[in-house]
Amino acid sequence: MVMVTIKDVARQAGLSVTTVSRALNNYDDVAEATRARVREVATALDYHPSAFARNLQGSVANAIGLGIPNVLHRSYDMSWLEFIGGIGATCAERDVDLLVSTADVHDVDGQGFQRLVRERRVDGLIVCDIRRDDARIPYLRERRLPFVAYGRAVDDLAYPFIDVDGADGTMQVMAHVIGLGHRRIAYLGVDLAFGFSHYRFAGYSAALRRARLCDDPALVRHGLGEQSVAPALADLLALPDPPTAVFAEADFLGLAVLRAARALGLAVPDDLSLAVFDDSLLVQHADPPLTAVGHSNRRLGEDAAALLLDRITDPDRPLAQRLVAPTLVVRQSTAPPGNTQLGQGVDNAALQVYHRCK
Amino acid sequence: MVMVTIKDVARQAGLSVTTVSRALNNYDDVAEATRARVREVATALDYHPSAFARNLQGSVANAIGLGIPNVLHRSYDMSWLEFIGGIGATCAERDVDLLVSTADVHDVDGQGFQRLVRERRVDGLIVCDIRRDDARIPYLRERRLPFVAYGRAVDDLAYPFIDVDGADGTMQVMAHVIGLGHRRIAYLGVDLAFGFSHYRFAGYSAALRRARLCDDPALVRHGLGEQSVAPALADLLALPDPPTAVFAEADFLGLAVLRAARALGLAVPDDLSLAVFDDSLLVQHADPPLTAVGHSNRRLGEDAAALLLDRITDPDRPLAQRLVAPTLVVRQSTAPPGNTQLGQGVDNAALQVYHRCK
DNA sequence: TTGTACGCGTTATCAA
DNA sequence: TTGATAACGCGTACAA
16 A cells, blocks of 8 residues: 655745645635646555545544444344444535444443553444443543444433433334224233333333223333243233233234243234334335334434534534334234134133222 | 543653553553552543554554444334344454444445545544445445445455355255245345345255256346335236245345235235244234244354454455354244145146156 | 664644 | 744654
C-alpha cells in the first residue's frame, strides 16, 4: 500500500502544505485558481487524507462503537442484522465509521469494551441488551463518553435510549386477543432481568386491567427458555380453568408454544390462540403464521445512530429518549375462542372465573 | 472525555516520555524498579495509549474492514450475524478492530468502500457476496490492500478466499436422496451469477453422473426468486415424468417449495421429498423440518479473519484458499419415493425415463 | 539505564 | 492570499 500524503500534493502543486490543506478543506482564504489546481493535483495523485493524522490532530475519532451481544443462538438474532444495517446507513450518511465489537458486552473490564473506550477509538457508543443495574451505564457516564442505549433498564432511566415500546405493543396484542373474546390469556416470558420483559409484562397487566379482566397469577410464567415452554404449556392447560389464548413475549417462545401445542394434539388457533411479540421471519414462516407485534429494526438502528451522533456533536443537548411503537399484524394464529369443543369448554370455565373475579 | 496522555504519566513519575513509553512496551533496557513505578503511575492515572497516535506513527491501522451486503430482506441473512460473530471473535483475540460498512459493497466508487480503503483506516478487507467479474478484486489487487473474499467467483480464482464447498455439500444431499431411491430429482436455483449457485449446481450434475442417472434439463430451474418458485414447481409436477424429489440450493427457495407444495395439496415427504442447501433456523423450524446441508458460519467468520490477519502480517505468504465442507443433517422432509399412490406412479414413470436414458 | 530529538500526516496559529 | 512553525500523542534512533 503506497500512500500519498499531503506533502506529495504540495510538492507536485508547488505550494505549501498549509495551502493545500486549506484549499481542500474549503477555507475561504485561498484563491480559487489555487484551489482548482490543488484539487486537480490531488485527484491526479489520488490523494486522500489519513484518518489517523486527522483524528490525532482534532481529537475526534469520527467513529462510533457498537457492541453486539453474543446471544447468537437466539432465533430473534436475525433482527440484529437489520439493526446494524440501520446504524450503518446513518453512519455512512454522516461520514462516520462503525466499529463493531462482539466481545461480551457486559464485561466492562474486558477487552472488547475497553479497547473502544480507553484507547479513544470512538466518539461514542451504542450499548445493547441493557440489564437491570447495568454496569456500563455508570461507567460511561463517569467517563463522560456519549452513549445511547438500545433498550431500557428499569430503575434508572436518566440516560439517552431508544427502545421498542413493549408495553404499547403488548397492549395492542392483548386488545386484539381480548377483542376476539378471550378471557383467559396466558403470559409466557423470559427472565424479568431483561429490561424488555419488564415492560412487556407491564403491558399485559395494563391490558387486563383496562378490559376489567381477572389478572390470574396462575396464567403467568416468567423465566422461560426454549426448553421449558413445553412443560409450562402443559401445566397451564392442566389448570382447572385453562387459558384459551397464549401471549409469548418473544418470537422463539411463541414458536416453542406452537411445537408444544402440536405435540399435545392441539390445533392453533382452533384449540388455542397464539400471539407473540417480535415479528420475525420465523414468525411469518411458522405454520400457521403467527399474529405478532413487530417493528422495523432497521429504523431503530438508524434512530439510535442519529441520536448518538447528535449527542456527540452537542453533548449538552437535553436527554433524548425515543420509544418506537410497534405494529400489530394479525395472522392465522389467533381466532375467537370456542371454535372447538375443547375451546368451548375451556371458555365457559374461564367465564365463570371471570365472573368470580369481579 | 478527559484524556490522560503519556506526558501526564511521565510528569507524575518524574521521568521522560521516552522512558515511560519503553517501560510500558516492555523494552528490556529499563530498570525493573522504574518499570514498576511507571506501571503504578499509569494504572493510577488510568492511562491508555491513544490508538490514533500509535497507528499514525506505525502506519498500521490494527483494524480490518468488513462490508456487509445489504440484501437484508433475504431469509438466509441470519447467518451473516454468526459470520460477523466469528470475525469479531478472531479480531478480539488478536487485538484488532473491526470496521463494518453496510454501504453497497459492490459500488467500488462509493463512500462505504472508499472510506475504508483510501483513508487507510484498515489494514485489510473481508469482501463478501463475490460476483462474476467482481470489480473489487482487481481494485484491491492494484491498491495492494490485503483482502480475503467470502465466496468465490468463477473465472479468476487467484486470490485468497474462504467458502463453503457447494459442490461437496450438494453431492452429499444428492447422495442421500438418490440413496433413498429417487431417480428424478429437480434442481431449483437462484441466478447463476451468484458464485455459490455455480458450484452447487456443479455438485448436482456431478452427483447425477456419479450415480449414472439421467441429467434431464427439464428438471433444472435457474434464476428463481421467492415468488417464482410456486409456478416453477407446478410446472415441474406437470411434466409427463415429474420429479419425486426437489433440491433447493438456498433455504428460502426450499421454504417456498414447501409452501407451494402445500398449496398444491402435496405432502412432504410423502408425495415429494425436499432437501435444501443452508441449514438455517428457518429450515429447522419448518414443518416438517427440512433435510439440509449446513455449516458453521461462525467458524467461517473466524477463519476468514484469521486468513486475512495472517496475510496482513506477511503479505507474501502463499495464496490461502479454504473450502469448508458442510454437514448433512437428515430430517423429516426426505423419504423414499412411492410412499403414496402419487409418488408410486411418479416413480414408475421416472424409472422408465431412467432406463431410456441409459 | 535514561533522556534528547525527530518523524508520522494533519490542521491551527500567526506572520508575511 | 500564502507560508513557516507548532502541536496532536506516540515510538524510536541516537546520544549521554
